[in-house]
Amino acid sequence: xxPSLSKIVEEARLSARALIDYGESLFNPTIRLGVTGxxxxxxxxxxxxxxxxxxxxxxxxxxxxxxxxxxxxxxLSPQPDDGVPRFAYExxxxxxxxxxxxxxxxxxxxxxxxxxxxxxxxxxxRTLTLDIVDYPGEWLLDLPLLGKSYEQWARESLSxxxxxxxxxxxxxxxxxxxxxSAEGPADEQATLEAARLFTDYLRACRDERFAMSLLPxxxxxxxxxxxxxxxxxxxxxxxxxxxxxxxxxxxxxMVRRYEAYKDIVVWPFFRDHFARLxxxxxxxxxxxxxxxxPAALHDLEAALSGILDCFRVGRSTILSTLFRPRIDxxxxxxxxxxxxxxxxxxxxxxxxxxxxxxxxxxxxxxGAAIDVVALAAVRATREALVARGRDKLxxxxxxxxxxxxxxxxxxxxxxxxxxxxGDLPLDAEALFNGVDAFHGLSSKSAExxxxxxxxxxxxxxxxxxxxxxxxxxxxxxxxxxxxxxxxLQ
Amino acid sequence: MSEPAKExxxxxxxxxxxxTFRLDGPGVVVVDTEEAGRPARxxxxxxxxxxxAQLPAVVETILPARRGFRWGALLWTSVxxxxxxxxxxxxxxxxxxxxxxxxxxxxxxxxxxAAAALALIAIIAREAYGLVRLATIEKLHRRAAEVLLSDDxxxxxxxxxxxxxxxxxxxxxxxxxxxxxxxTDEIIDGADMIxxxxxxxxxxxxxxxxxxxxxxxxxxxxxxxxxxxxxxxxLFVLAAALRLIRQLARLYGxxxxxxxMISLARQVVAHLAITGGxxxxxxxxxxxxxxxxxxxxxxxxxxxxxxxxxxxxxxxxAIDVTRPLPFTALPRPVLADLAKDLLRKREDEE
Numbered sequence: 105x106x107p108s109l110s111k112i113v114e115e116a117r118l119s120a121r122a123l124i125d126y127g128e129s130l131f132n133p134t135i136r137l138g139v140t141g142x143x144x145x146x147x148x149x150x151x152x153x154x155x156x157x158x159x160x161x162x163x164x165x166x167x168x169x170x171x172x173x174x175x176x177x178x179x180l181s182p183q184p185d186d187g188v189p190r191f192a193y194e195x196x197x198x199x200x201x202x203x204x205x206x207x208x209x210x211x212x213x214x215x216x217x218x219x220x221x222x223x224x225x226x227x228x229x230r231t232l233t234l235d236i237v238d239y240p241g242e243w244l245l246d247l248p249l250l251g252k253s254y255e256q257w258a259r260e261s262l263s264x265x266x267x268x269x270x271x272x273x274x275x276x277x278x279x280x281x282x283x284x285s286a287e288g289p290a291d292e293q294a295t296l297e298a299a300r301l302f303t304d305y306l307r308a309c310r311d312e313r314f315a316m317s318l319l320p321x322x323x324x325x326x327x328x329x330x331x332x333x334x335x336x337x338x339x340x341x342x343x344x345x346x347x348x349x350x351x352x353x354x355x356x357x358m359v360r361r362y363e364a365y366k367d368i369v370v371w372p373f374f375r376d377h378f379a380r381l382x383x384x385x386x387x388x389x390x391x392x393x394x395x396x397x398p399a400a401l402h403d404l405e406a407a408l409s410g411i412l413d414c415f416r417v418g419r420s421t422i423l424s425t426l427f428r429p430r431i432d433x434x435x436x437x438x439x440x441x442x443x444x445x446x447x448x449x450x451x452x453x454x455x456x457x458x459x460x461x462x463x464x465x466x467x468x469x470x471g472a473a474i475d476v477v478a479l480a481a482v483r484a485t486r487e488a489l490v491a492r493g494r495d496k497l498x499x500x501x502x503x504x505x506x507x508x509x510x511x512x513x514x515x516x517x518x519x520x521x522x523x524x525x526g527d528l529p530l531d532a533e534a535l536f537n538g539v540d541a542f543h544g545l546s547s548k549s550a551e552x553x554x555x556x557x558x559x560x561x562x563x564x565x566x567x568x569x570x571x572x573x574x575x576x577x578x579x580x581x582x583x584x585x586x587x588x589x590x591x592l593q
Numbered sequence: 594m595s596e597p598a599k600e601x602x603x604x605x606x607x608x609x610x611x612x613t614f615r616l617d618g619p620g621v622v623v624v625d626t627e628e629a630g631r632p633a634r635x636x637x638x639x640x641x642x643x644x645x646a647q648l649p650a651v652v653e654t655i656l657p658a659r660r661g662f663r664w665g666a667l668l669w670t671s672v673x674x675x676x677x678x679x680x681x682x683x684x685x686x687x688x689x690x691x692x693x694x695x696x697x698x699x700x701x702x703x704x705x706x707a708a709a710a711l712a713l714i715a716i717i718a719r720e721a722y723g724l725v726r727l728a729t730i731e732k733l734h735r736r737a738a739e740v741l742l743s744d745d746x747x748x749x750x751x752x753x754x755x756x757x758x759x760x761x762x763x764x765x766x767x768x769x770x771x772x773x774x775x776x777t778d779e780i781i782d783g784a785d786m787i788x789x790x791x792x793x794x795x796x797x798x799x800x801x802x803x804x805x806x807x808x809x810x811x812x813x814x815x816x817x818x819x820x821x822x823x824x825x826x827x828l829f830v831l832a833a834a835l836r837l838i839r840q841l842a843r844l845y846g847x848x849x850x851x852x853x854m855i856s857l858a859r860q861v862v863a864h865l866a867i868t869g870g871x872x873x874x875x876x877x878x879x880x881x882x883x884x885x886x887x888x889x890x891x892x893x894x895x896x897x898x899x900x901x902x903x904x905x906x907x908x909x910x911a912i913d914v915t916r917p918l919p920f921t922a923l924p925r926p927v928l929a930d931l932a933k934d935l936l937r938k939r940e941d942e943e
Contacts, residue, residue: 556611
């Protein structure tokens with residue numbers, strides 16, 4: 105990306121904003137915690153459980169400030185950004201606790217401000233303001249587009265769509281693509297059709313059986329108010345290398361719209377939200393990838409490294425805070441750890457560590473702390489040992505969501521089952537070992553897969569004496585300790 | 594991650610297929626942990642597992658209160674009374690004889706007798722005070738443990754007030770006392786108040802207690818390693834243990850006399866018996882076996898380490914017994930910490 109004048113102005117504005125933020129934080133320290141993850145990773149549940157745990161109290165033995173009792177109180181407070189929807193904490197909590205269903209997924213950015221009153225170990229009373237920013241991980245995958253031209257993106261998207269299980273899903277779009285000529289005259293109807301087929305292909309990739317992650321542009325799947333606008337009506341073309349788009353051609357129109365997408369969608373998100381984050385947690389649903397197969401796992405790895413690339417990581421120094429905000433801690437969390445027996449949590453972490461390894465070493469060299477954790481923000485299962493003949497299977501007890509199926513049976517959402525999801529290998533490398541490393545739903549029928557992680561309903565909770573019950577969790581406290589523990593010292 | 598399941602540690606080659614069982618399905622039996630055995634042929638046995646993190650909060654083992662009439666106490670009291678009467682009688686006789694011989698000797702004898710009686714009364718008063726004080730601390734411990742469960746705000750204030758009274762004699766706690774009393778009027782829940790008091794008042798004492806225990810353990814291990822006779826070891830270990838218990842009791846505000854020491858030592862041993870069994874199975878054995886290399890190098894060295902660890906364990910039990918508050922907000926010192934101190938010292942010496 106060549107730095108144009110407008111970009112330089114934008115950067116200057118970004119620095120000015122950071123400077124103002126810094127001035128505010130001198131008197132009232134604020135952390136902007138970004139919570140993201142690809143869809144169905146569990147962002148909403150994570151935030152709901154985190155806020156609930158801090159406000160109502162929970163079991164957080166590893167979260168030192170909370171466990172040692174230094175956190176006196178936490179309460180919600182009006183958020184600073186008036187143009188961003190508020191995170192509907194109360195509604196999500198009701199869905200979890202009363203209706204026993206998982207809250208609806210994030211489709212847009214939302215924000216919640218939590219004010220934590222705490223005492224420093226030396227006894228001084230302080231307040232920490234935690235701004236939790238929740239945004240879809242798909243938007244993150246758009247950020248690399250800022251540095252890519254249309255031609256570059258089109259080539260990458262096309263080559264990706266011609267690989268593995270994606271090729272089948274993209275066949276309809278590929279067929280239509282073959283009829284288009286990049287240098288032919290601009291044709292609105294053909295463009296609309298191409299964009300529709302391209303979006304269908306992206307949506308198909310996200311299906312549970314394939315669970316692909318790397319699907320930019322993210323806003324195609326969550327258009328919101330922009331649905332149908334030209335900025336969302338483009339698709340990759342088979343563009344020739346070494347040439348530029350002729351005026352009035354289909355190619356030129358696509359380029360213009362792609363640039364519009366970047367200007368209208370990607371850059372505002374980067375400027376207003378992403379560049380202002382201090383801490384980031386990336387939630388990853390690795391289990392869905394295990395369900396689907398090796399291709400999904402590779403895709404997830406690529407998506408994660410794409411995500412890591414766009415973090416402005418680095419240690420927060422006074423200078424850097426003044427002129428350029430940086431994220432100095434990133435936590436990668438494999439969510440839904442309650443779908444695994446605790447003896448396998450280490451292996452899940454190992455898999456995730458392996459997936460972010462390359463990108464993490466790069467980020468670590470710039471001074472940012474990166475950690476990986478297997479967690480469950482709300483724990484839906486209990487553990488059990490199933491003895492079948494001589495086999496002892498470390499299993500989980502829980503109520504599968506209505507419509508989940510296993511072993512040819514479809515559950516109604518009220519039956520309790522014990523499920524053994526399959527053994528994760530000791531060596532995480534084994535899972536990344538080529539396309540036949542293990543079998544998932546994308547290549548085999550449901551009876552022949554190596555892993556089967558059922559989706560469980562939220563747990564049945566007994567209300568505490570003062571109303572809302574505390575939510576059981578796995579390692580949410582460790583995540584909190586990593587993300588904000590140092591700022592509560 | 595307490596115990597890696599053996600079966601899940603199989604190599605990837607023996608991958609087991611996922612499986613799901615309905616709890617109400619045919620041939621599925623749900624059993625408790627205790628009954629788990631080999632399942633009958635063709636059935637599937639499901640044993641729910643409790644995870645440590647999900648268990649209800651561990652309630653401090655409260656030493657069983659003595660019940661019923663204490664015959665032993667009656668026996669000892671009456672025997673002591675008789676001995677005292679006998680002594681008194683013989684002293685009276687002695688003084689009468691002295692007066693019969695010469696008036697001066699008689700007055701001298703009477704003076705000695707009076708001084709002895711005064712000293713005896715003072716000693717008895719001190720012992721009684723020590724015993725009452727120990728009882729107060731023990732009761733405070735129990736009351737604090739109850740408040741932690743009941744979260745009773747009023748009772749927590751009373752406990753903290755009593756605690757402040759006990760801590761009053763310790764100058765090192767002056768600052769902590771002030772900061773704690775400033776909190777007593779605030780709106781703090783009962784259990785949190787106790788935790789607050791623990792953090793304020795106990796943390797400096799805990800550090801000192803840990804130091805005392807590790808010093809005693811080190812001394813015992815060194816003496817055991819170099820002493821020529823087993824009998825000397827035994828005497829020394831006994832003396833060191835008693836000394837340690839007394840030091841800890843004093844540190845936490847108790848003033849045990851001889852009788853107090855006897856009662857304390859009994860409590861410590863009882864506590865050791867309650868907690869020792871569980872702990873011995875994990876940490877101690879692990880420590881001893883893990884450092885079995887030391888024993889291989891030299892038998893006496895191994896015995897020294899072992900004796901030191903036993904002393905440390907005794908010290909930890911003594912901390913539990915003498916501390917006026919249960920461990921909740923602050924971490925309970927564990928053997929592993931002390932063992933580390935011990936072995937580090939040992940390595941330094943060699």
